Amino acid sequence: MDRRNKLIKRKVRISVIQMLVNKEKKDNLENAKRLIIQSLKFNPDIVVLPEMFNCPYDVKYFPSFSEKEGEITWNFLSNISKEHKINIIGGSIPEIHNDKIYNTCYIFNRSGNQIGKYRKTHLFDVDIKNGQYFKESDVLTAGNSLEIISIDEIKVGILICYDIRFPEITRKLMREGAKIIFVPAAFNMTTGPLHWEILFRTRALDNQIFFIAASQARNPLSSYKAYGNSLICDPWGRILKKLDEKERILSKEIDLSEIPRVRNQIPVLKHFREDLYK
Amino acid sequence: MDRRNKLIKRKVRISVIQMLVNKEKKDNLENAKRLIIQSLKFNPDIVVLPEMFNCPYDVKYFPSFSEKEGEITWNFLSNISKEHKINIIGGSIPEIHNDKIYNTCYIFNRSGNQIGKYRKTHLFDVDIKNGQYFKESDVLTAGNSLEIISIDEIKVGILICYDIRFPEITRKLMREGAKIIFVPAAFNMTTGPLHWEILFRTRALDNQIFFIAASQARNPLSSYKAYGNSLICDPWGRILKKLDEKERILSKEIDLSEIPRVRNQIPVLKHFREDLYK
Numbered sequence: 245m246d247r248r249n250k251l252i253k254r255k256v257r258i259s260v261i262q263m264l265v266n267k268e269k270k271d272n273l274e275n276a277k278r279l280i281i282q283s284l285k286f287n288p289d290i291v292v293l294p295e296m297f298n299c300p301y302d303v304k305y306f307p308s309f310s311e312k313e314g315e316i317t318w319n320f321l322s323n324i325s326k327e328h329k330i331n332i333i334g335g336s337i338p339e340i341h342n343d344k345i346y347n348t349c350y351i352f353n354r355s356g357n358q359i360g361k362y363r364k365t366h367l368f369d370v371d372i373k374n375g376q377y378f379k380e381s382d383v384l385t386a387g388n389s390l391e392i393i394s395i396d397e398i399k400v401g402i403l404i405c406y407d408i409r410f411p412e413i414t415r416k417l418m419r420e421g422a423k424i425i426f427v428p429a430a431f432n433m434t435t436g437p438l439h440w441e442i443l444f445r446t447r448a449l450d451n452q453i454f455f456i457a458a459s460q461a462r463n464p465l466s467s468y469k470a471y472g473n474s475l476i477c478d479p480w481g482r483i484l485k486k487l488d489e490k491e492r493i494l495s496k497e498i499d500l501s502e503i504p505r506v507r508n509q510i511p512v513l514k515h516f517r518e519d520l521y522k
Numbered sequence: 523m524d525r526r527n528k529l530i531k532r533k534v535r536i537s538v539i540q541m542l543v544n545k546e547k548k549d550n551l552e553n554a555k556r557l558i559i560q561s562l563k564f565n566p567d568i569v570v571l572p573e574m575f576n577c578p579y580d581v582k583y584f585p586s587f588s589e590k591e592g593e594i595t596w597n598f599l600s601n602i603s604k605e606h607k608i609n610i611i612g613g614s615i616p617e618i619h620n621d622k623i624y625n626t627c628y629i630f631n632r633s634g635n636q637i638g639k640y641r642k643t644h645l646f647d648v649d650i651k652n653g654q655y656f657k658e659s660d661v662l663t664a665g666n667s668l669e670i671i672s673i674d675e676i677k678v679g680i681l682i683c684y685d686i687r688f689p690e691i692t693r694k695l696m697r698e699g700a701k702i703i704f705v706p707a708a709f710n711m712t713t714g715p716l717h718w719e720i721l722f723r724t725r726a727l728d729n730q731i732f733f734i735a736a737s738q739a740r741n742p743l744s745s746y747k748a749y750g751n752s753l754i755c756d757p758w759g760r761i762l763k764k765l766d767e768k769e770r771i772l773s774k775e776i777d778l779s780e781i782p783r784v785r786n787q788i789p790v791l792k793h794f795r796e797d798l799y800k
Binding site for chain 2: 365366367369371372386388389390406410411412413415416438439441442443445446447449450480481482505508509510511512516517519520521
């Protein structure tokens with residue numbers, strides 16, 4: 245059995261922290277800490293936080309909550325991953341760099357070292373009749389590169405929320421070897437019921453990889469009502485486990501050997517016709 | 523109002539013939555005729571037949587049922603479209619050409635003229651553990667080009683069944699202007715419950731176009747148990763109407779002005795980042 249097969253057989257324990265976020269950064273970090281510690285009972289390899297886990301999802305808060313790399317929230321994530329020897333996909337936070345603000349995910353390994361960083365590349369600017377209005381680009385700048393990293397020697401990709409609507413990025417991350425894609429997110433009460441599940445399920449199915457979607461819990465006091473429904477989807481496009489809208493932890497062991505299994509049985513990736521797609 | 527806007531506002535009446543198919547080609551054509559005539563009560567602009575509507579979906583029948591262009595089934599479709607002044611998306615039939623057999627869809631306009639032809643480009647070769655086995659490539663040859671045509675001045679694309687699993691083709695047809703994609707199909711009892719709806723819904727949503735899926739009805743006497751569930755999906759990824767597994771006609775008027783509406787409200791196509799996808 246070669247090394248690659250050995251890795252592909254690996255089982256991975258994942259905890260998704262579906263947390264409430266309020267207007268006090270300090271509260272949010274304490275809440276994240278409490279829930280991360282609670283998740284340790286499951287002995288997770290990877291803990292995932294939601295989009296904007298330290299800041300209300302509302303453009304008016306992004307500037308004052310923004311931090312440079314290496315500041316409060318960054319240190320919080322580094323310390324907690326080191327202390328508990330867990331990998332952390334740090335949801336996202338407003339990052340400020342050269343006077344620009346990004347929606348940024350930092351990733352830390354079991355030693356507390358930053359091993360990756362992804363700035364949301366597709367900003368959420370929508371205006372749905374009788375539904376959700378939001379314009380990230382009023383305040384945020386989009387990142388310009390995709391992110392694929394190794395966590396415990398498993399290649400994983402990162403997307404943030406609205407990015408999931410662009411099938412080309414998942415395709416690219418899969419081609420570069422991603423076996424799991426983590427998606428810190430905050431869909432809302434318009435797009436959530438309509439689109440949340442089918443987007444993750446179909447991306448997982450098309451690319452025959454796992455998807456982990458980590459949402460904020462729904463806060464009735466927030467201007468933005470997060471959909472919740474954090475979920476884990478397997479490479480058959482099946483939802484393995486899903487939450488409701490409340491503050492909860494979703495913990496699940498996934499088996500990466502499902503990937504070669506589905507790829508052998510429905511070999512879409514072999515049946516690819518690049519000649520047709522140009 | 524320019525011509526383009528005028529066309530985009532067009533309402534289109536569609537009838538999907540979800541028909542039973544048996545081992546007698548003559549019966550199948552008579553059945554198709556009966557159902558097409560029945561659908562005329564709705565006054566459809568476009569009538570769609572399912573994949574292999576004149577032949578059981580089983581590779582052992584494809585050679586003996588195969589026809590050259592201009593033979594029995596082709597004439598049947600041409601005559602019926604001319605007689606009733608309807609556009610027909612002719613599902614698919616086994617076509618033989620230079621000793622090769624294709625899974626081919628012919629399209630006829632209201633004058634009975636062939637205005638398009640599509641040979642399935644991705645052959646269905648799957649082997650699912652405790653589920654469906656099928657190998658089209660034992661007998662069939664894949665087509666080498668996509669098809670986009672104008673029906674009553676509306677651009678439409680054609681895919682056949684397994685093709686839907688390849689998001690790149692829908693993307694390409696949409697880029698070339700397709701507003702509706704018709705998919706004669708025959709999913710089965712393994713892949714149907716798992717994947718049928720989410721594939722059509724997500725392709726429609728990603729590309730903000732309509733999808734029309736036309737399945738065979740489920741024949742308990744066939745070796746291949748078709749899933750049925752023919753459906754019409756709008757550019758928001760919502761199913762507008764859906765059948766069960768029985769022989770029935772699905773008729774529905776769709777409103778193409780939903781396309782610019784969703785594209786303005788969730789402008790994913792404007793937010794495209796070609797720079798990232800290379």
